[in-house]
Amino acid sequence: MIALFLILLPLIGGLATFFAKSNSGAKNISLFVSLLTLLLVIAGISGIFGSSLNFYDSAWITPLGARFTIGLDGMSKMLCLLTAISFPVVFGVVYNNKYPQPASFFGLMLLLQTGLMGVFMATDCLLFYFFWELALIPAYFLCSIWGGDKRIKVTFKFFIYTFIGSLLMLVGILYIYFKTPDHSFALTSFYKIKLSAAEENFAFLLFFIAFAIKMPVFPFHTWQPDTYEQAPTPVTMILSGVMVKMGLFAVLRWLVPVFPAASTHFSHIIILLSVIGMVYASLIAIRQDDLKRLIAYSSIAHIGLMCAAIFSAQQIGIEGVMIQMFNHGINVIGLWIVAEVIETQLGTRKLSELGGLASKAPALAIILVVMALANIALPLTNAFVGEFMMFNGLFRYNVWMAAVAGISIILAAVYTLNMIQKIFYGETTVVTDGAIDLAMGTKIILVVLVVLVLALGIYPQPILQLTSDTVAAVFSKFHS
Amino acid sequence: MNAIILSAAFGVVMMLCSFLIKNKSNFRHIASVALLILLIGNIADTYGYTFFAIDTHGMLQFNRFGLLFNSIAIGSTLLYVLLTGKEIENAGMHVAEYFTLILFVLCGVTLLSAYNNLLTLFLGIEIMSIPLYILTGSDKRNMKSNEAALKYFLMGSFSTGLMLMGIALTYGGTGTFSLEVVRNAPNMYKGLVSFLEILGLLFLLVSMAFKVSAAPFHFWTPDVYDGAPSVFTSFMATIVKAAGFIAFIKLCAVRMAETESVVDWKMIYAIIIVATLLVGNITAVFQQSVKRMLAYSSIAQAGFMLFTLISLNDMAYEGILLYSAAYSLATIGIFAVLVKMKDYTFDGYNGLAKTQPVLAATNTVFLLSLSGIPLTAGFFAKYYMLAAVVKTGNYTWLVITGVLFAAVSVYYYFRVIQAMYFKEGNAETTTIVPSFKYGLIALAAIIILLGIFPTLLLRWLYF
Numbered sequence: 015m016i017a018l019f020l021i022l023l024p025l026i027g028g029l030a031t032f033f034a035k036s037n038s039g040a041k042n043i044s045l046f047v048s049l050l051t052l053l054l055v056i057a058g059i060s061g062i063f064g065s066s067l068n069f070y071d072s073a074w075i076t077p078l079g080a081r082f083t084i085g086l087d088g089m090s091k092m093l094c095l096l097t098a099i100s101f102p103v104v105f106g107v108v109y110n111n112k113y114p115q116p117a118s119f120f121g122l123m124l125l126l127q128t129g130l131m132g133v134f135m136a137t138d139c140l141l142f143y144f145f146w147e148l149a150l151i152p153a154y155f156l157c158s159i160w161g162g163d164k165r166i167k168v169t170f171k172f173f174i175y176t177f178i179g180s181l182l183m184l185v186g187i188l189y190i191y192f193k194t195p196d197h198s199f200a201l202t203s204f205y206k207i208k209l210s211a212a213e214e215n216f217a218f219l220l221f222f223i224a225f226a227i228k229m230p231v232f233p234f235h236t237w238q239p240d241t242y243e244q245a246p247t248p249v250t251m252i253l254s255g256v257m258v259k260m261g262l263f264a265v266l267r268w269l270v271p272v273f274p275a276a277s278t279h280f281s282h283i284i285i286l287l288s289v290i291g292m293v294y295a296s297l298i299a300i301r302q303d304d305l306k307r308l309i310a311y312s313s314i315a316h317i318g319l320m321c322a323a324i325f326s327a328q329q330i331g332i333e334g335v336m337i338q339m340f341n342h343g344i345n346v347i348g349l350w351i352v353a354e355v356i357e358t359q360l361g362t363r364k365l366s367e368l369g370g371l372a373s374k375a376p377a378l379a380i381i382l383v384v385m386a387l388a389n390i391a392l393p394l395t396n397a398f399v400g401e402f403m404m405f406n407g408l409f410r411y412n413v414w415m416a417a418v419a420g421i422s423i424i425l426a427a428v429y430t431l432n433m434i435q436k437i438f439y440g441e442t443t444v445v446t447d448g449a450i451d452l453a454m455g456t457k458i459i460l461v462v463l464v465v466l467v468l469a470l471g472i473y474p475q476p477i478l479q480l481t482s483d484t485v486a487a488v489f490s491k492f493h494s
Numbered sequence: 495m496n497a498i499i500l501s502a503a504f505g506v507v508m509m510l511c512s513f514l515i516k517n518k519s520n521f522r523h524i525a526s527v528a529l530l531i532l533l534i535g536n537i538a539d540t541y542g543y544t545f546f547a548i549d550t551h552g553m554l555q556f557n558r559f560g561l562l563f564n565s566i567a568i569g570s571t572l573l574y575v576l577l578t579g580k581e582i583e584n585a586g587m588h589v590a591e592y593f594t595l596i597l598f599v600l601c602g603v604t605l606l607s608a609y610n611n612l613l614t615l616f617l618g619i620e621i622m623s624i625p626l627y628i629l630t631g632s633d634k635r636n637m638k639s640n641e642a643a644l645k646y647f648l649m650g651s652f653s654t655g656l657m658l659m660g661i662a663l664t665y666g667g668t669g670t671f672s673l674e675v676v677r678n679a680p681n682m683y684k685g686l687v688s689f690l691e692i693l694g695l696l697f698l699l700v701s702m703a704f705k706v707s708a709a710p711f712h713f714w715t716p717d718v719y720d721g722a723p724s725v726f727t728s729f730m731a732t733i734v735k736a737a738g739f740i741a742f743i744k745l746c747a748v749r750m751a752e753t754e755s756v757v758d759w760k761m762i763y764a765i766i767i768v769a770t771l772l773v774g775n776i777t778a779v780f781q782q783s784v785k786r787m788l789a790y791s792s793i794a795q796a797g798f799m800l801f802t803l804i805s806l807n808d809m810a811y812e813g814i815l816l817y818s819a820a821y822s823l824a825t826i827g828i829f830a831v832l833v834k835m836k837d838y839t840f841d842g843y844n845g846l847a848k849t850q851p852v853l854a855a856t857n858t859v860f861l862l863s864l865s866g867i868p869l870t871a872g873f874f875a876k877y878y879m880l881a882a883v884v885k886t887g888n889y890t891w892l893v894i895t896g897v898l899f900a901a902v903s904v905y906y907y908f909r910v911i912q913a914m915y916f917k918e919g920n921a922e923t924t925t926i927v928p929s930f931k932y933g934l935i936a937l938a939a940i941i942i943l944l945g946i947f948p949t950l951l952l953r954w955l956y957f
Binding site for chain 1: 862867868869877880881884885887890893894897898900901904905908912915916917947948949952
């Protein structure tokens with residue numbers, strides 16, 4: 015039942031928000047609903063009401079063999095937790111912002127959460143596809159209505175890209191569906207299929223393109239920097255913090271275990287693409303003057319490492335991916351919050367126009383430095399553990415790949431430190447002269463995130479334990 | 495049988511009403527009631543209550559599939575009349591005649607869903623087409639409407655000629671007009687497939703492709719759909735077109751399938767499908783007028799419906815019914831909004847979400863359904879079409895081509911959404927009454943409901 019409510023709560027809350035009369039009404043409803051969802055996820059993870067509540071199954075389209083089956087396993091719990099943390103954080107940060115048509119804005123945000131929760135919990139492939147698309151539609155409207163100047167064109171590119179991927183995945187789903195022994199969309203039936211090598215490779219590619227576009231992996235990444243730049247920052251937080259995890263999640267749940275042989279077959283090329291993407295994105299990030307684009311490219315580099323680590327087929331690598339999926343979400347949202355604060359306060363995101371903020375806003379500076387150091391995976395921060403494990407896995411797979419990928423660590427340090435330097439140190443500029451420090455609410459939210467960064471950096475065991483079942487399952491499939 | 499007789503009878507009644515009743519606005523209420531009775535009659539027929547026992551000597555054959563299609567067609571027409579009846583009144587002078595013609599078209603539709611003989615096929619196609627020629631030209635003072643009607647009539651007659659030629663040739667080849675040929679019966683060729691028959695079937699294929707506007711026989715469609723009064727385009731592009739498909743599929747499933755050993759029909763279908771998808775989708779991208787875009791989109795959607803010809807299995811039959819319903823409902827909805835717009839270009843929709851939020855929201859649902867986004871009926875329609883082909887195990891390349899073109903279709907459908915929601919402007923509409931809004935909301939609700947539970951419709955095939 016908890017699983018069902020995790021979908022129903024944001025859905026009903028979202029629909030209710032559409033009818034909210036006032037700005038504060040919409041904000042309060044959505045904040046309340048998202049906090050309630052967070053509590054529910056925590057209840058689900060802790061299992062205080064019994065773990066049987068974490069699964070829900072009912073008939074849906076019986077003639078097709080599709081059922082409404084959702085459940086929380088280790089990886090789902092972790093990602094639902096990330097989703098449930100992200101939304102109240104985002105709502106909290108934008109609490110004082112004014113949006114035109116606030117009811118629609120917050121309503122769509124909650125519908126987006128519905129889609130995301132559904133994707134992470136569905137264990138029926140048709141249902142998964144449903145939620146996969148449902149997460150896209152609110153995101154499309156959010157970016158297109160409240161985004162920047164070039165929003166319509168950019169968001170449309172994003173939509174078409176992901177939609178092509180989804181449709182190819184749909185063909186793949188159908189292909190597998192007719193190969194299942196009992197003509198069912200259930201995850202367990204998908205795991206049982208027997209395919210010839212050629213069939214498996216074909217179906218693998220249909221799925222992989224969809225996920226590769228979503229993550230995004232080089233060379234399918236071109237929609238991403240533009241979309242992150244043009245989307246309203248709260249939506250960008252969700253897109254990069256949570257939505258990209260859809261791709262990684264889908265690889266771990268629907269791709270690798272269903273097509274283990276093809277995954278091994280293609281691993282070399284995929285890792286190569288990921289590593290190229292890491293270095294390439296890091297190089298571009300160095301040249302960026304726009305804070306949002308910089309974070310966007312840095313995000314591509316991080317996702318590339320996670321994708322490579324999955325296909326390295328090492329247990330330690332996959333464990334690292336689990337940790338990093340959560341931590342990247344936290345870190346990147348933290349970075350976006352700082353970007354949002356700077357933009358709303360100073361009206362610019364250009365690094366060249368900023369400077370000397372440290373003296374004006376010391377709290378902001380400290381927090382950004384922590385987040386930035388987490389972004390380059392310094393020890394003691396949460397990202398260190400994950401990246402270390404992922405590099406370890408990659409190293410075991412192929413030394414040279416790991417070596418080239420390692421360059422991106424150095425490059426990450428270059429662009430991140432450069433960013434800190436340009437924003438916070440040096441002379442104050444005309445723009446930053448009147449800057450003031452963080453508001454209390456934002457400060458509290460950021461401090462919570464910083465605590466999470468440090469806590470998980472020192473003691474990552476909870477996430478490892480939470481996801482150990484999924485890691486074991488994926489790993490065993492790889493070597494079966 | 496009920497639907498055929500009743501629709502013809504109501505058509506005559508409507509015609510009489512035209513000089514018995516003076517008040518124009520009564521006609522659409524009479525038509526709505528007539529359609530409702532027609533729907534009930536057809537559902538009664540589905541459950542074995544046939545009011546008219548007529549022996550057709552096997553020229554008509556009623557089955558669940560055809561009768562369910564009738565229900566979909568009549569139901570969609572009912573919704574169409576309820577939503578846009580007001581606009582039909584404004585289309586021209588002779589209001590009652592328009593409803594009469596619509597009822598006659600339905601008579602043709604119901605014949606087509608039950609034909610079992612090439613003569614009844616011809617009869618159905620003609621009964622369906624001739625009223626349409628008139629409806630297309632109903633805006634008498636408009637040159638475009640006249641041009642469209644003449645063009646449609648000439649092209650239509652030509653394809654009818656081809657069809658007759660085809661029927662004659664197959665008759666020559668098999669010695670029977672019956673759809674199913676008993677190959678061991680004593681005929682001229684004693685069970686062999688003759689050259690005459692193949693030639694005849696090719697002619698039939700061309701004329702049917704013309705009727706459903708499949709490439710390369712689609713050239714009439716954009717001009718006719720654009721020129722005809724928008725209300726009638728809505729009817730032509732949906733119910734009539736779907737009926738054409740039902741007839742086409744039956745012909746292919748029986749006649750072409752029998753001669754599969756001689757001609758690789760499926761390859762011909764595949765070529766037609768790819769051509770149709772290509773022409774429809776790519777040309778729709780470049781349109782500036784929403785109405786013309788919808789004309790090309792109807793070609794593109796036809797490409798998807800033609801997938802049935804490749805698969806021809808249970809799933810395909812279920813799929814074509816769902817597709818007919820989903821496509822008809824969504825297109826009727828879009829046209830219902832279109833006729834209220836003052837400017838038919840994409841720019842004419844700019845800012846509709848601000849001035850008419852209900853129209854914009856429901857129109858979005860219809861457009862999402864046509865693009866095949868989940869949670870709308872259009873998704874499952876496409877799903878069944880694709881799944882039926884994948885099920886056959888062949889033609890996976892065709893499925894992939896299909897989905898890539900579906901992605902192209904998103905481009906032009908979403909342009910309307912972009913105009914309504916994201917662009918600044920002051921979209922002008924004629925006056926909108928609340929009941930129209932409720933109608934649109936109901937239509938959108940049906941589409942979403944079918945998008946979650948497609949079996950709500952399909953279960954009627956079996957129960």
